[in-house]
Amino acid sequence: DAKTTQPTSMDCAEGRAANLPCNHSTISGNEYVYWYRQIHSQGPQYIIHGLKNNETNEMASLIITEDRKSSTLILPHATLRDTAVYYCIVRPAFQGGKLIFGQGTELSVKP
Amino acid sequence: DGGITQSPKYLFRKEGQNVTLSCEQNLNHDAMYWYRQDPGQGLRLIYYSQIVNDFQKGDIAEGYSVSREKKESFPLTVTSAQKNPTAFYLCASSPDRETEAFFGQGTRLTVV
Numbered sequence: 327d328a329k330t331t332q333p334t335s336m337d338c339a340e341g342r343a344a345n346l347p348c349n350h351s352t353i354s355g356n357e358y359v360y361w362y363r364q365i366h367s368q369g370p371q372y373i374i375h376g377l378k379n380n381e382t383n384e385m386a387s388l389i390i391t392e393d394r395k396s397s398t399l400i401l402p403h404a405t406l407r408d409t410a411v412y413y414c415i416v417r418p419a420f421q422g423g424k425l426i427f428g429q430g431t432e433l434s435v436k437p
Numbered sequence: 438d439g440g441i442t443q444s445p446k447y448l449f450r451k452e453g454q455n456v457t458l459s460c461e462q463n464l465n466h467d468a469m470y471w472y473r474q475d476p477g478q479g480l481r482l483i484y485y486s487q488i489v490n491d492f493q494k495g496d497i498a499e500g501y502s503v504s505r506e507k508k509e510s511f512p513l514t515v516t517s518a519q520k521n522p523t524a525f526y527l528c529a530s531s532p533d534r535e536t537e538a539f540f541g542q543g544t545r546l547t548v549v
Contacts, residue, residue: 369441371529422485423530427481429477
């Protein structure tokens with residue numbers, strides 16, 4: 327399975343966009359990029375996923391580079407409730423909930 | 438409401454005792470998963486089940502056992518063979534092998 331590299335921590339001002347990077351240079355052609363977040367002492371929450379194209383939903387946008395070796399999760403207007411650990415995960419097709427979690431990025435949104 | 442229910446939220450046990458963690462889902466999902474999380478770490482897969490009466494070991498299955506007798510239930514037993522059982526345990530489910538997983542709120546197990 328492809329490994330991901332994320333910064334350990336990041337800060338963001340409330341109301342500004344939070345851009346969380348992820349490197350996945352060994353990603354294979356059939357592997358998706360997934361993003362989950364985990365607020366302290368809760369279960370992880372699914373945010374978004376993509377294969378090649380950029381994706382957007384009500385929570386966030388996912389930008390995947392053309393060579394698919396890196397991606398960026400964008401929270402367009404961060405709030406204090408977005409403070410959490412964000413996990414970037416590369417998952418082969420047809421693996422369902424079999425996910426390999428790294429240590430993620432701890433995002434702190436500050437007033 | 439539909440969802441995944443893990444109970445209890447906090448659990449204390451004495452060393453050497455087996456303990457069973459409950460996970461129930463009413464989402465009609467075929468697949469269910471158990472993960473373990475240690476402080477400051479990501480989640481690690483213990484066991485998973487793609488269908489009733491079938492399950493497979495994940496990356497850290499030693500010292501754990503599971504059963505899948507009903508679609509909605511996937512209990513995890515932490516046995517006395519598990520050397521470091523104190524951890525946060527998370528259950529997840531997904532409708533099929535293509536769809537993202539949804540997680541419960543976890544059970545924090547402390548063995549003293």
